[in-house]
Amino acid sequence: MGMQDSINIKRTHIEVWSIYPDKFAEEFVLKACEKTLDLTEFARYRRFKFQQDRHLFACAHLLLRHTLSRYHNTGPSEWQFEYNQHGRPKLIKHELSGKLQFNLSHTKGKAVVAVGNTQLLGVDVESLARSTNPKLAKRFFTHNEKNDLFGLPNGKNRQQRFLELWTLKEAYIKANGFGLALSLREFSIRGSGRHIYIQFERPWKDTTKNWHFCLSKCEQGFVVAVASKFLLHPPSVTFHEFQLTQVANFN
Numbered sequence: 452m453g454m455q456d457s458i459n460i461k462r463t464h465i466e467v468w469s470i471y472p473d474k475f476a477e478e479f480v481l482k483a484c485e486k487t488l489d490l491t492e493f494a495r496y497r498r499f500k501f502q503q504d505r506h507l508f509a510c511a512h513l514l515l516r517h518t519l520s521r522y523h524n525t526g527p528s529e530w531q532f533e534y535n536q537h538g539r540p541k542l543i544k545h546e547l548s549g550k551l552q553f554n555l556s557h558t559k560g561k562a563v564v565a566v567g568n569t570q571l572l573g574v575d576v577e578s579l580a581r582s583t584n585p586k587l588a589k590r591f592f593t594h595n596e597k598n599d600l601f602g603l604p605n606g607k608n609r610q611q612r613f614l615e616l617w618t619l620k621e622a623y624i625k626a627n628g629f630g631l632a633l634s635l636r637e638f639s640i641r642g643s644g645r646h647i648y649i650q651f652e653r654p655w656k657d658t659t660k661n662w663h664f665c666l667s668k669c670e671q672g673f674v675v676a677v678a679s680k681f682l683l684h685p686p687s688v689t690f691h692e693f694q695l696t697q698v699a700n701f702n
């Protein structure tokens with residue numbers, strides 16, 4: 452991909468980049484962090500008690516910075532972020548602030564970054580092995596979602612649908628940056644495949660119009676959901692793995 456001054460992604464396109472922390476040696480990642488992360492990120496990196504959590508965080512933030520640099524000739528260490536009251540990061544002091552949307556998600560074994568020239572964008576990743584149960588469904592899902600879920604023929608289908616619903620709902624909340632200000636029970640995600648849509652259970656300061664939802668294929672034991680708001684066209688979404696060769700300049 453060529454470098455240029457303006458944004459380097461099509462208006463109707465979203466790219467989702469993944470990293471699997473187990474493929475990266477800890478020492479290699481630490482060196483990269485020292486070169487790339489800002490003081491706030493590095494302080495967070497050092498606060499993790501468990502090596503596995505620290506390594507996941509480091510890989511996720513390196514992925515974020517290197518991914519953003521694919522779309523503009525700004526170096527991975529040069530990006531600056533600011534956080535809203537719910538913790539959602541956005542770009543500041545940059546010509547792409549407010550134009551290039553991104554969102555990050557991580558879970559044990561995988562981190563993802565979605566990038567797009569959209570109005571709003573959220574992403575969520577979960578392991579398919581994550582334990583789910585009807586109690587959790589009752590607590591977090593709406594009447595309609597529970598009906599869809601419990602109408603499925605077997606446990607395996609239900610497990611997958613549970614995690615699809617969960618990640619889609621999280622991706623929507625993350626796209627808006629609401630955090631916990633909007634409860635998961637106040638909106639429903641319905642449909643499947645190319646026809647996933649949102650319904651609100653009570654009047655809410657958003658409309659269902661222009662929202663698009665997409666799920667990755669459930670590969671390598673994970674599901675990834677993307678929620679985006681586009682004013683003009685529905686987006687196309689592609690999934691990619693971040694390669695070790697892309698970080699050759701870490702050393």
Ligand SMILES: CC(C)(COP(=O)(O)OP(=O)(O)OC[C@H]1O[C@@H](n2cnc3c(N)ncnc32)[C@H](O)[C@@H]1OP(=O)(O)O)[C@@H](O)C(=O)NCCC(=O)NCCS
Pocket residue numbers: 508511537538539540554555556557558574575576591621624625626627628629630631635
């Ligand atoms: C924080 C929240 C945005 C997502 O949390 P999560 O699923 O644990 O975390 P993810 O890995 O998907 O995303 C974390 C990343 O999203 C970004 N983020 C943080 N707050 C955000 C927000 N309010 N909106 C969008 N993105 C946010 C950050 O980049 C963060 O990465 P970092 O912590 O390494 O800086 C929030 O939606 C949340 O806590 N949701 C839980 C809602 C709920 O009711 N869950 C069931 C009960 S446990």
